[in-house]
Amino acid sequence: MNQRKAPYGTWKSPITAEAVTKGASKIVDVIVDNTTHEIFYLENRPSEQGRNVLVHISSKQDVIGPGWNVRTSVHEYGGAPVIINGGIVFFSNFDDGRIYLSGTHRTSEPEPITPEGETYRYAGIQQHPTYEGLLVAIQEDHTVDIPSQVINTLVVIDAGQKTVRCLLSGADFYAQPKFSPDGSKLAWIQWSHPHMPWDGTQLYVADISISKDNILTASNPVHVAGVRGTIVAQYPEWKDDDTLIYLSDESGFMNPWKYVLSTAISSAVLRKPLTEDFGPPLWQLDISPYAITGNQAFFTALADGRSQEYLIDLEKPQSASPLRLFPAPYVTITHVRSSGALRYNGTFKPSFVFIGHGVASEPVIVLAVIINAGSDYQVEILKGTPSAGSPNFPTNFISIPRHITLQKNPSSRPLYVVYYPPTNPTYPGSSIDGERPPCIVHAHGGPTGFHQQGLDWKIQYFTSRGWAWLAVNYGGSSGYGREYMERLDGKWGIVDVQDCILAPHLLAAEPHNLIDPKRLIIRGGSAGGFTTLAAISMASNLKVFAAATSISGVSDLKKLAESTHKFESRYLDRLLGGSGKEVPDVYRDRSPVNHADKIVTPLLILQGDMDKVVPKDQAEVIYNNIRKRGGVVEYKLYPGEGHGWRRDETMRDALERELGFYERILGLKDKARM
Incomplete structure (x- = not known):
């Protein structure tokens, strides 16, 4: 490969937005038949308007045909929409909210077993072990679709009689x-x-x-x-x-x-x-961080932001020393399920299935068979990616993440970040002596979330073009214990902003010297969008960032508390130190929209028009404010999208639009022509 030099941020890359997004399916869950132990998975397909499809793993056949979306919006974020037992499938259909009965071999169309009407949503379906026609599930009643009036209960569903009755409320x-x-x-x-x-x-x-x-x-x-x-x-x-x-x-x-x-x-x-x-x-309701087969439990845990694997014999008392850690190539392990006892060399061994995601490989479904409990296990890749339509780029274009613990001084609290250096085998570095790369500072959502280090082609889209990427697990992030999460209590819009400013400052200074402190971009979605907007409107220094992108970001905290969905409708009480009635000054003073006149950073706003978590008026009010006073702001509203992108055309446009915005603001196109 011929190597050449060019300014950071101007490198040519084969990782295109179309290749990253077009038809790229995503594994969103693994499901095991409770009786036969056959394995299935849910696949999200952006090319099919973002619907979720149930697939039989060994035959690679869709279990539920076109026109069905195996998904639920309980708590808006959904999860756990399906259960399979003895070849019988019960699933929630996203379009009408009803639970349907079907078979795993598509011999007939799914049959509804809950009443008609789109005011009810169901998730977490569980089938009684002996009375197989009786199910227990979460029901979310939106008859009065106002957060304070939405009712959540546990209900009993009689599949034969097609009735629903309250069990717990x-x-x-x-x-x-x-x-x-x-x-x-x-x-x-x-x-x-x-x-x-x-x-x-x-x-x-x-x-x-x-x-x-x-x-x-x-x-x-x-x-x-x-x-x-x-x-x-x-x-x-x-x-x-x-x-x-x-x-x-x-x-x-x-x-x-x-x-x-x-x-x-x-x-x-x-x-x-x-x-x-x-x-x-x-x-989400489908989270399953461990599973049990017999006396053996397969656990996952987070250390330095990466998944660790543990096998624990539940019948034996554990020693005070750390449990055996199984090395694996997966930095993110999710949706762990028991797949029963499998025959291995004439004897039955406990087995587990999960989604594994590496730093340089896309998610795969993994079957782990425990050969000798406490010492060793065998794995088999059941579904590998990339699948049809997914990107397949050389691995030497992949930027490998580095988990870094930063401290302002030896006595200060630690701050955890994940750094992705510019990586492209065609370019050994910059053509400008002493140049350091521009850096995109990413604030994750939640804010009680954290940055997972599994391969994300959207990050590689930037790093392969000579950008650095810095994901900040600011105070309030999960994965580092409760005390670290509670740093954000009452201080949302303060601690997260301070950390997102401090992190690139420390990374640009000795002993790191990794990024250009004068070419910092901040971006984030949802709660990360709020942090982005707060950083450019309320920070002590409003010129830290050269540009910003808010994706479905919160701009008005009072309106958010009044209009968001039930699950998060009281979330702000803890994040801001009370309700809007108790601490109205905090809601007013921490809302970026009330400080929009101070924004001097060029801003890109991306929003879905069907977003019920952060409605579009949150985006439009701050856009109109900046535009009226002549500030640099761009706004794109995506029809049919909710809180996050599910359609490939949206994903592609958003990625290209974001890169183009940064290139214009930093004048990188001009540099590329030099």
Whole structure:
């Protein structure tokens, strides 16, 4: 390959927006048939208007045909729309919200089993182990589609009679219902406003009885773990009829715990807690950070922003030393499921399936068979990518992420970032002596999220053109324990902004000297969009960034609290220190729209017109404010899109538009012609 030099940000790259986005499907979940242990997956297809398709992994055949979207919008973010047992599929259809019954071989059209009407949404479907026509699910009632009037309950669905009846109510939210193997118990979690599920959830177990006329009821509920607003108890899984495993952050980090029904005692699985989070915040209902097969549990945990794998024998007491860590090429492991006991060399071995994502490879579905518990396992790639339509570029174009811990001084709190250097084998560096690359500073969403380090071609689109990319896991991010998350309590718009300004400042200085401090871009989506807007309107120095991009970003906190969906309608209470009535000055003073007259940074705004999480008026009010006073601002509204892009044409336009905006602002086209 002929090497040549050119200014950073002007390099030619084969990684085009069309190649990155056109027809690129995404694995969004793995589903295992509870009886046959056949493996299926959900695939999001931007080329089909962003619908989710259920696919049988071995035959590579779609289980549900065209016109169906296996997806739910419970909590708006959805997740857990399907369950499969003995070749029978129950799934939520996004377009009408109803649950349908189908088979895994498409012998007939899906049949609705919940009443007609688009006011109900369902998720977290669980089938009773012996009364297979009885299901328990989360129901979200939007009859009165106002956040304060939306009702969440656990319901019983009789698939034969096609009836729906309330099982549990009273809490604002329910999630993760799980029947014990014999069906005599039901575990679930619940929480209520003003708390979010990562603030504190309560885990319960109740007795289940079924009458002669097939009426399922729950009685004698027992509070197992979790304290409202202070301790999380989530992700319950039954080891057997007497033992329930779950995760709790009682130690300050999400670690595994167990509850024994016969003794009514909860205890930590590990003798000494690890300072790693074994589970992420419950943003979506399909999150499954571990699974159990027999006595073996396959756990994942986060260390330095990357997934670690642990195998724990639940029958043996754990030593105080760290558990065996299995090395793997996957920095992100999600959607862990049990795939039963598989025959290996004449004996049955526990197996697990998950989605694994490497720094230089796209997500794959992985089957892990435990050959010798505690020492070794074998893996098989069940579905590899890139699939048809997905990008396939040489790996030497891929920028490998570096997790860096930054500190302003030895006594200051740590700040965690992930840095991607400019990478392109055609260019060994810049043609300008001493030039350092322009840097895109990315503020993730949530804000209780974190930057995952699995390969993202959208990042490589920039780094292969000579840009540096800096993802900031600012104070409030998950994956580093509860104390780090709580740094943002009452200080949203302050701590996140300070960290997103401090991080590139430190990376540009000794001993790093990695980026050009005069050519910084800040961008982010949703809560990251708010941080972006706050950084260019309220920071002590409003000239830190040369340009900015807000994607579905929040500009008016008061309006957000009034108009956003139920799940997040009280989220701001903790982030801002109270409700809008309690601390109105904070809502006013932290809203970027009230400081838009101070914005001097050129701004690009991207927004979906069907966004119910951050409605489009949040974008338009700040756009109009800047435009009227002659500021540099561009706005693109995408028809048919919600909170995040699902269509390939939108993804492509947004990527090209963002790069073009930065090139114009920094004059990189002129440099390229020099």
